[in-house]
Amino acid sequence: MLGIVYKSTGSWYIVKSEDGAFYDCRIKGKFRIKGIKSTNPIAVGDTVIFKLEKIGDEEVGIISEIKDRKNYIIRKSVNLSKQTHIIAANLDQAFLMVTLNNPVTYTSFIDRFLVTAEAYEIPVILLFNKMDVYNENEKNEFANLVKLYRNIGYACIELSAKTGENVSNVKELMKGKTSMFAGNSGVGKSTLVNAIEKGFHLKTAEISEQHLQGQHTTTFAEMYDLSFGAKIIDTPGIRGFGIVDMENDEIGDYFPELFALKGDCKFNNCLHLDEPKCAVKQALKDENIAWSRYRSYVQMVLGEDESYRLDIYKDN
Ligand SMILES: Nc1nc2c(ncn2[C@@H]2O[C@H](COP(=O)(O)OP(=O)(O)OP(=O)(O)O)[C@@H](O)[C@H]2O)c(=O)[nH]1
Numbered sequence: 001m002l003g004i005v006y007k008s009t010g011s012w013y014i015v016k017s018e019d020g021a022f023y024d025c026r027i028k029g030k031f032r033i034k035g036i037k038s039t040n041p042i043a044v045g046d047t048v049i050f051k052l053e054k055i056g057d058e059e060v061g062i063i064s065e066i067k068d069r070k071n072y073i074i075r076k077s078v079n080l081s082k083q084t085h086i087i088a089a090n091l092d093q094a095f096l097m098v099t100l101n102n103p104v105t106y107t108s109f110i111d112r113f114l115v116t117a118e119a120y121e122i123p124v125i126l127l128f129n130k131m132d133v134y135n136e137n138e139k140n141e142f143a144n145l146v147k148l149y150r151n152i153g154y155a156c157i158e159l160s161a162k163t164g165e166n167v168s169n170v171k172e173l174m175k176g177k178t179s180m181f182a183g184n185s186g187v188g189k190s191t192l193v194n195a196i197e198k199g200f201h202l203k204t205a206e207i208s209e210q211h212l213q214g215q216h217t218t219t220f221a222e223m224y225d226l227s228f229g230a231k232i233i234d235t236p237g238i239r240g241f242g243i244v245d246m247e248n249d250e251i252g253d254y255f256p257e258l259f260a261l262k263g264d265c266k267f268n269n270c271l272h273l274d275e276p277k278c279a280v281k282q283a284l285k286d287e288n289i290a291w292s293r294y295r296s297y298v299q300m301v302l303g304e305d306e307s308y309r310l311d312i313y314k315d316n
């Protein structure tokens with residue numbers, strides 16, 4: 001039988017088969033996936049093949065195969081080994097929620113998220129929330145931010161999870177897809193998802209509180225079917241995207257507007273720092289590239305912003 005993993009506890013998996021029924025499944029023997037040193041071979045979102053077997057009185061599914069992943073997000077294991085923990089697989093898109101204040105979302109956080117998403121090959125939609133509370137100045141500031149990211153090519157929606165403004169647009173984009181919601185604590189993820197699906201509660205808050213108390217419990221993502229043909233992967237305690245190890249010379253490739261100019265720099269290995277005849281530096285002067293984006297880029301290249309390599313629980 002073919003199914004999708006909805007929940008994982010590390011040794012047990014809840015798999016929804018094509019016929020719509022849920023089965024408790026386990027893995028038989030050792031499972032290895034090329035190139036991934038992972039503590040969990042199978043993650044939420046994985047498509048698996050399993051067959052039912054009688055174990056004692058119980059009928060359980062035995063997973064024999066994982067289908068190739070379109071993408072996956074990981075985090076480093078808590079125990080400092082080189083191992084990674086796969087949080088979720090096969091995401092169609094991620095929504096990153098951003099607010100101007102309460103809490104402040106820094107552009108460096110947005111950019112790091114976007115870069116990681118590019119590396120993971122996960123499309124991102126930026127949600128600019130709490131539109132109902134901003135004054136004229138703040139509205140302008142927000143509008144500039146929206147313009148900045150739209151120019152690069154990212155989809156942006158201005159909304160208010162509280163009043164419901166533009167919430168239907170988000171819902172529309174979710175139909176038929178598997179989505180994840182990310183953003184700093186307090187930006188309104190739970191409020192939004194609850195507005196999209198009445199009575200549905202994300203688990204983010206309780207876990208991040210646990211984290212504040214220093215309890216590094218391993219958290220597992222979980223997938224849910226919403227009533228309108230959408231799937232959501234809830235990733236408790238995860239505000240960002242996990243980690244990606246990137247070489248300095250590939251970071252620029254994940255800034256689409258820098259990547260587009262790469263061929264115009266004098267040196268084909270230009271890092272756009274102090275090299276002569278750099279097309280990126282020129283574009284900055286001409287105001288065709290945003291300074292905030294360039295600053296995020298430099299921070300990542302110089303390693304001033306190491307948190308993108310670290311545990312995502314440290315994101316803020
Ligand atoms: N004014 C206003 N307040 C909002 C809006 N969306 C959320 N809030 C409020 O912001 C606070 C935090 O919202 P949550 O939905 O809990 O935020 P969250 O992102 O889920 O936070 P964590 O669970 O900690 O990750 C709550 O008091 C919400 O009522 C909005 O559009 N406008």
Ligand SMILES: [Zn+2]
Pocket residue numbers: 265266270271272273275277278279280281
């Ligand atoms: Zn350059």
